[in-house]
Amino acid sequence: MNPQTFAEMSEAEFDTLIDEYIEREAAGYGEMPAEIFFDLLLERSAAKARQPLNLEITVADDRLIITPDRETSDVIVRGNEVLVGERRLVFQLAGVGER
């Protein structure tokens, strides 16, 4: 019987799962069935558009690092920058860098 959870797997079973995943993905496209894609895309797009996107900000060596709580394709967050549509928002720590 296949293990139902990661906790039920032995190390060897988990290693095999990961190895076979990498090999299978390298052998094909790994795309979704079309009929499920359309259905879930519209359902999740509608639901996600209403959810807030939370940004966590950490400071490392006077650099701000912004991390969103999820990946979303309409707001792009990288390093200290947030891109919303055509507008790039650059965040800096007060007193550091250009003002």
Place this chain on the structure above:
Amino acid sequence: MIGYLAGRLYGREAWAKAFEAFDLLDQAMLVTAQGHFTFRALYQQIVDRQMADAYLGELLTLPDVEQQSPALWSHFARQIVSEFTQRGWRRSDVPEARLLLSYLLYWWGAFARGYAFEVEVFRDLQNSGVQFQAHNLLDRQQRYSPSDLTVSGMAGDIKTSIYFVQAAASLGHDFYIVRLLVQGRKYMLVVLLKPAAWDTIDGDTVPGHLDTVVDQLPAPVRIRHSGQE
């Protein structure tokens, strides 16, 4: 998640549950002596910042992206597995850590396969003589641009199907290019166009519905859903 990794996701509910699982893991935490880190932050720190540029640099040198990029993807995927082990996160007494490795590999797949598909499409367009402007993948500023390419003034995105659904957001662009598995056996490139973009092309459409669109492809199908076309 195990179903996804094992290639055993069958049916809408199984896929929906897998997407939800990866959503939940965004905020899962790894607790170490150095602090608490979300899986999302760890992906950015360990995978995105360390491997993304190197992968894209090599990807763009491949003469045949479709054939050769999967091996490049898997080479970096195995590096992620090694990194996970070297950092001491492979702990048999903490099986939940396996969720982290699964999460890192899933998002690496989304990133790497997504950009490989993008390069394939760019080269196809180039070879077909279609005029377009694409963002420069090696320039981080341009890579994270709001759209991947512009054709005849229309902004579009190129996405793999799994990433498209996982990172679902409002569909703001004029068009989207996606590759789908049709009738369980063949892959098809599908372009989703907003009505204004379609009107620019000005062709005939076939009225359709979400339930019938798969059978109607590759015809240009016009769909109305939740009051939108």
